[in-house]
Amino acid sequence: MKNHTPHAATAAAGKTRDAFSSSFGVLAATLGSAVGLGNIWKFPYVTGANGGAGFLVIYLLATLLVGLPVMISEIMLGRKAKSDAVTTLRTLAPAGQPWWLIGAFGVVAAFLIMAFYTEVAAWVFAYVFKALRGDILSSSPAVTSAAFKGLISDPVQSLLWQWGVLLLIGGILLFGVAKGIEAVTKKLMPLLFVLLLVIGARSLTLPGAAQGLSFLFTPDWSKISGEVVLVAMGLAFFKLSIGMGTMITYGSYFRDDQNIPATTLRVMSADLFVSMLAGIAIFPAVFSFGFQPGAGPALLFITIPAVFASMPFGHVFMVLFFVLAAVAATGAMLSLLEVPVSVMVGRFGISRARATLLNLLLLGLIGSSCALSNSVLADVKLFGMTFFDLFDYLTSNVLLPLGGIFICLFVAWVWGKQKMMEALSNHGVLDNGKIVKGLHGLLKLVTPLLILLVMFKGLGLI
Ligand code: PHE
Numbered sequence: 001m002k003n004h005t006p007h008a009a010t011a012a013a014g015k016t017r018d019a020f021s022s023s024f025g026v027l028a029a030t031l032g033s034a035v036g037l038g039n040i041w042k043f044p045y046v047t048g049a050n051g052g053a054g055f056l057v058i059y060l061l062a063t064l065l066v067g068l069p070v071m072i073s074e075i076m077l078g079r080k081a082k083s084d085a086v087t088t089l090r091t092l093a094p095a096g097q098p099w100w101l102i103g104a105f106g107v108v109a110a111f112l113i114m115a116f117y118t119e120v121a122a123w124v125f126a127y128v129f130k131a132l133r134g135d136i137l138s139s140s141p142a143v144t145s146a147a148f149k150g151l152i153s154d155p156v157q158s159l160l161w162q163w164g165v166l167l168l169i170g171g172i173l174l175f176g177v178a179k180g181i182e183a184v185t186k187k188l189m190p191l192l193f194v195l196l197l198v199i200g201a202r203s204l205t206l207p208g209a210a211q212g213l214s215f216l217f218t219p220d221w222s223k224i225s226g227e228v229v230l231v232a233m234g235l236a237f238f239k240l241s242i243g244m245g246t247m248i249t250y251g252s253y254f255r256d257d258q259n260i261p262a263t264t265l266r267v268m269s270a271d272l273f274v275s276m277l278a279g280i281a282i283f284p285a286v287f288s289f290g291f292q293p294g295a296g297p298a299l300l301f302i303t304i305p306a307v308f309a310s311m312p313f314g315h316v317f318m319v320l321f322f323v324l325a326a327v328a329a330t331g332a333m334l335s336l337l338e339v340p341v342s343v344m345v346g347r348f349g350i351s352r353a354r355a356t357l358l359n360l361l362l363l364g365l366i367g368s369s370c371a372l373s374n375s376v377l378a379d380v381k382l383f384g385m386t387f388f389d390l391f392d393y394l395t396s397n398v399l400l401p402l403g404g405i406f407i408c409l410f411v412a413w414v415w416g417k418q419k420m421m422e423a424l425s426n427h428g429v430l431d432n433g434k435i436v437k438g439l440h441g442l443l444k445l446v447t448p449l450l451i452l453l454v455m456f457k458g459l460g461l462i
Helices: 008-012 023-034 037-049 053-081 085-092 098-133 141-152 155-173 177-204 209-217 226-239 246-251 260-288 296-300 303-310 314-348 352-371 387-415 417-424 433-458
Strands: none
Touching (some): 023 177, 037 098, 053 085, 053 387, 053 417, 085 098, 085 246, 098 141, 098 155, 098 314, 098 352, 098 387, 141 303, 177 209, 226 387, 226 433, 260 417, 296 303, 352 387
C-alpha cells in the first residue's frame, strides 16, 4: 500500500523510516510538543492580562471547536503519508494542486516561532543558573525587574544563551526520532508533572491563596472583546502546536495501531491540565504576596522570582520552577526544529546531521533578531513592534490560524469522509465512525468559518 512505503530517500538508503517506537513514546513526544512555554509563560500572563476566568472559557471553547479537529486532522494526514509536512500534502493532494504550500508556510512559521521561542527559553535557562546562585532572590519587584532588564538588554548574554539553547536542541535531534526526541521526552514529561504538582501544592497552601483561585475561576465578561477572542484562539493554536505542520510531522512518526482521536484527546486534556496547574502554581502565590497578575510577558521573570523570594524555602522552589519551564520548553523546541529538519531530509534527501546543522545556522541568524530586540535592535520596529513581538503576534494570530483553515478545507473537501474513516478507524479495526462524522461536520464549515470570523474580528477587519 502506498501509505506504508517509506519515503524514496530513506528507501534508497535501504533503511526503514525512523519513528516513535512505543505507545507511551508517541504520547510523551506529542505532549512534549504541546506542553511548553505556552503553558508556563504565555498562558498565565495572557490569562492574567485578559481578565482570568472569562478568557479561560473562551480558550476552552477554542481548544475544543478549533484545536481538537485541526490536531486530529494533522496527525491523521502525517501518519497516512509518513512524510514531512510538505511532502505529505504533496502526496495526498490531487496532482497539480498547491496544497503543499500549507507545509511550506509551516516551515516559515516554525522559523519565526523558534526565533522568539529560543530567546524566552534562553532567559529560562539563564534563570535556572541565576536561581541556583541566588542572584534573583529578592522579594522586591524593583530588584527582580532590574535583574531581568540587565539580562535582556545585554546583547552578548542574550545571544550566547540563545545559541546554547539551539545547540542543545540540535544535539538531541541528531539522535533522530526514536533515540532523540522520544527518548528525551519520555524522561522529561514525568519529571514535568512531578515538579508541577510540588510547586502547585506549595502555592495552594499559602495564606490568601483563594483570591488567586477566584481570579482564575470567576469570569469577568466585561473584558472580552474581538481581540481577546482572537488571542484566545491564537493561544489554542500555539498551545497545541497546530496550523504549521508540527503535528503532521509528528503524526508521520505515529504507530499504525495508535488510536489517533483517543491519543489526541489525551494530549489535549493533559495540556489543559498542565496550563491549569501552572495557573494554580502561579496565581494564588501572586495574590498571596500582594502582587498584580496582569504583568504582561514579564510576569514569569519579574513577578515570579519576587513571589518565590517571599515564601519559606522560596529559593528551592524558584530553582524547581525554572527547571520546570526549561523542561517544558525543550520538548516544544524539539518539535519546532523537527519541522524544517524533516522537510530537508524528506524532500531533498539531505542527511539528518547536515539538515540539523544547516537549520541551526539559519536559526542562529534569524533568532538573533529576537535576541537583540531588547538591546541593539530595540528601536527597529515593523508595524510598531520589535522583531520579537512581531514574530509572536504574526504566528499566533495570523499564520497558524490561516494554516488551520486550509488544513480543515483540505481534509473535509479534498480528502473527504471516506478516507478519513479509513485513516481514523485504522482500516476498520477501530470503531471511530461517530467521531469521524462529527469531525467531518466541524471541518467542513464550522471550524474554518469560526477561525475566519475570529481572525477578521480580532484584526479589526470587520
Ligand atoms: N506548543 C508549544 C508551547 O505551548 C509551542 C509550539 C508551537 C510548539 C508550535 C510547536 C509548534 O509552548
